[in-house]
Amino acid sequence: xxxxxxxxxxxxxxxxxxxxxxxxxxxxxxxxxxxxxxxxxxxxxxxxxxxxxxxxxxxxxxxxxxxxxxxxxxxxxxxxxxxxxxxxxxxxxxxxxxxxxxxxxxxxxxxxxxxxxxxxxxxxxxxxxxxxxxxxxxxxxxxxxxxxxx
Numbered sequence: 001x002x003x004x005x006x007x008x009x010x011x012x013x014x015x016x017x018x019x020x021x022x023x024x025x026x027x028x029x030x031x032x033x034x035x036x037x038x039x040x041x042x043x044x045x046x047x048x049x050x051x052x053x054x055x056x057x058x059x060x061x062x063x064x065x066x067x068x069x070x071x072x073x074x075x076x077x078x079x080x081x082x083x084x085x086x087x088x089x090x091x092x093x094x095x096x097x098x099x100x101x102x103x104x105x106x107x108x109x110x111x112x113x114x115x116x117x118x119x120x121x122x123x124x125x126x127x128x129x130x131x132x133x134x135x136x137x138x139x140x141x142x143x144x145x146x147x148x149x150x
Contacts, residue, residue, distance in 0.1 A: 010045040013108065014038055015101040016125025019132045029080035035073045039064070040121030045108055048115035102133040 017038040021028035028034055043065055046056060056062055064072065079085055105126045112119040 010042060010049070010108070012101060012104045013041045013045060013122065013125050015132075016041070016105075016128035019128040020125075025080045025085045029077045029085075032073055032077070035076045035080075036069055037121050037124060038076075039069060039072055041119075041125045044112065044117065044119045044122045048108075048112045048117050048119070051115040051117060052111060098129075098133045098136075101129050105129040 017031075017034045018025060018028055020034045020037075021031055046061065046065060050056060108122065109126060112122060
């Protein structure tokens, strides 16, 4: 059953981007293409959730769809390059929970399939999560996106 908790969990798509940055949130801050990829994937997830009838909560989540990429990328860059992001343990959280990230990725894959919407950015991030899971949660892929998601 789809609930509004899926909106809160959509941010976990970030795991794929963190894995692309070798698990280093500060390195991710300096990878604008990975940040853009994450934003596209997050927007794909929001559109899919709305398409299958899940209300977007909090309603401020919808702002992500309206704020231009350069502003959001700059904001993410500033946040991920702070001590707070490191202290919050974003990289360690995703590092220590590869099975949970895989489970969430599979859940969102199902939602995207159910919505019938294209999801090229999400697919790239899901591939990062899958690679991390297949590696047993150890080591980072550092792989660049395998296809264009423009």
